[in-house]
Amino acid sequence: MPLKLATWNINSVRLRINLVERFLEEYQPDVLCLQETKCPNDAFPSKAFRKAGYEHIAFHGQKGYHGVATVSRIPFSDEERRDFCEKGDTRHLAVTLDIDGAEGVRVHNFYVPAGGDEPDREVNEKFAHKLDFLTEMESWYKSHKAKKNARMILVGDLNVAPLEHDVWSHKQLLKVVSHTPIEVEHLARVMKAHDWVDVMRRFVPDEEKLYTWWSYRAKDWAKADKGRRLDHIWVTPALADTPTAMEVIRDARGWERSSDHAPVLATFDI
């Protein structure tokens, strides 16, 4: 069956609930994973999602910042919220989609720490946290590897743009957090831990520019086009042959009072 799944760093789900509704209406994903919901659990706008046909809702939020949520038209079970780095923050949520004739597909939704300004773990504890978070992801997925045929999708704002053409200027961003070699190495180790497949780059060659985030600070973000690919969709080898389409919904970045991230939409034949 076809499965349409989207990931979007929404930068406040309450402020932009109208944009989320528009996105669901126009693009009709089966599953939407949100990051930076900035919303405590008791204030999550579940009603709007149910009204839009997304009856299956899981969230993991806190006051003020961070927060992830997964909403779905397909039933799911086995909700899991892992506390990476024992910070007590809200950066991970996993569910298992109940898909016919299969043991289910596990969807991991991540919001990896941004890492602050200075790319040096000795002087910047936010950067240390980011690297440690990635290292913990690596060891966690290594421990999953016993289940070699696990059918998993990993999405979210990973806050790392790994390839040269995942940023507008490789040279100018080498010392800018999100594109430094040490972050790229850490992310590569996470990928290797379960032989994750980079779904977005299956559809766009490595030599082509591909972004999901554009700063609010540019006067004209579309014209400057100084983007970065911070948001990702990965699958385990068991699902490597299932992706049939992928699109960055750049249009949504231009909607009135939009998030600084665009949604990424992928279709699978599961």
Add this chain to the structure above:
DNA sequence: ATGGCTTACAAAGTAAGA
């Protein structure tokens, strides 16, 4: 000219994003 903006918050400036 990448940081110029944007968000949440028991609210004026602070923290956070990246």
